[in-house]
Amino acid sequence: MRNPLADKIVDIKPSGIRKFFDIVNEMEDAISLGVGEPDFDTPWHIRDEGIYSLEKGRTFYTSNAGLKELRKEISNYVERSQGVHYDEMHEVLVTVGGSEAIDLALRAMINPGEEVLIPQPSYVSYEPCAVLADAVPVIIELKEENEFRLTAQELRDAITDKTKILILPFPNNPTGAIMEKKDLEEIAEIIREKDIFVITDEIYAELSYKEKHVSIISLPGMRERTVYINGFSKAYAMTGWRLGYACAPAQIMEQMVKIHQFAIMCAPTTSQYAAVEALRNGDEDVAQMREAYNQRRRFLMNAFHEMGLQCFEPYGAFYVFPCIKEFGMTSDEFATRLLMEEKVAVVPGTAFGGCGEGFLRISYAYSLDSLKTAMGKIAHFVGKLREESKEKRD
Structure with missing residues (x-):
């Protein structure tokens, strides 16, 4: 029988995040710091709007691009936060999560063989989505000494005559860089x-x-050459609602909507009504969650300092990216031993690109009590590794 599979799909590696997530699900009393999902419930007034939409029988398809009132609220949000206006009728698209928007943008803009610049460490979907769009991914390795920012020189050095798109992943997952x-x-x-x-x-x-x-869209000459992607999962604790959006010049957006139309039809209707409420009345919820995350961030940085574990200070997202190179282990080896010996799950830095070797991603989208327990276990593990290293030297 002929091979039923596409070579480019087979060659794409599964997400490195899921391996440890699957193991920890089978392990009693394990603490997972591996998943980038808020531990907060979706604020009640947002959930209530979703429930109300169901009670009113609003279970129909929306337009392909999304509810007009939601697209209007998205346009309003971008304008008040970044001072940039998008026409909700022709330049805004509601997607099934931000990940769909990434996929649509690449497929709408790339011709086979054109290059996409991807700074890494970064979110696991960029490189596979580029491959699926028949692009050539070109990795820019971000450096800890630059606080994992993309520098102008790094960008200039990576550009060739085949370069079409730069993906700009900031605030960054997994490093927390801005x-x-x-x-x-x-x-x-x-x-x-x-x-x-x-x-x-x-x-x-x-x-x-x-x-x-x-946002880079707020700078001169950048709105017209940028696809802006955002969503509701992180800021509003709406991961399971599966809702994101893209804003782009009409020429690009027309093609993104076309792909979305054939592949998806429209984003979930109930989620869209809830998102209208989130954008209209959710600013206070976001501020409260942001303050809680910041408290956890400061706690983790202090804990790393106390255990002498090197970690640059991140100022975005809800991740820290400590360095474990002193132990002479791969990130995967460190994370595996930590899970098996201390029952704490973190993600190896290599899940986010080869240059993540020697680092771990730790999410602080968990309660402060869980973080305190986990950091105590990590401190114990780090102390044990240092003792092992000392015995070997002696």
């Missing part, structure tokens, strides 16, 4: 000079702790 306005201005100058496009994934935009998040 790009400040001055960083973006240097990047934008090169993008305009080299005439390339940007897909900016800002799903963690509301979870920024150093200063108010600035």
Whole structure:
């Protein structure tokens, strides 16, 4: 029988995050710090709006691009947060999570063989989605000494005559790194000079702790060459509602909607009604969750300092990315031993790209009590490894 499978699909590796998540589900009393999912319930007034939409029988398809009132609220949100206006009728699309928006943007813009620049460590979907769009992924390895920011020189060095798109993943998963306005201005100058496009994934935009998040779309000449992606999963604790969105120039958006139309039809109707409520009345919820995350972030940084584990200070998302190179182990080996010996699950940095070797992603989207228990176990494990190393030297 002929091989029924597509080679490019077979060659894509499964997500490195799921391995440890699946193991911890089978392990009693294990603490998982591995999944990037808020531990908060979706705020009640948002859930209530979803319930009300069902009670009113609003179970129909929406337009392909999404409810008009939701697209209007998305446009309003982007304008008040970034000072940039998008026409809700032609430049806004509601998607099934932010991940669908990434896939649509790449498929709408890429011709076979064109290059997509992907800074890593970063979210696991970018590279596979580029491959599925018949692009050539070009990895830019971000460095700890630069606080995992993308520098202008790194960008310039990676661009070739085949470069079409830069993916800009900030605030960053897994590192928690941010790009400040001055960083973006240097990047934008090169993008305009080299005439390339940007897909900016800002799903963690509301979870920024150093200063108010600035989007590259707010800089001169960047709106017209950027697809802006955001969603509701992280800021509003709405992961299971599966709702994201994209904003882009009409020329690009028309093609994204076309793909969405044939592949998906429309995002879930109940989720869309709930999202209208989130954008209209959810700012206080976001502020409260952000403050709780920031408290946890500060606790983790202090705990790492006390155990002498190197970790640059992240100012975005809800992840820390400590360095474990001192132990002479791979990230996978460290994470496996930590799970088996201390029953604490974290994600090896290599799940987010090869340059993540020597690091771990730890999520602080968990209760402070869980974090305190887990950090005590990690401190014990780190002490044990240092003792083992000392015995070997002696």
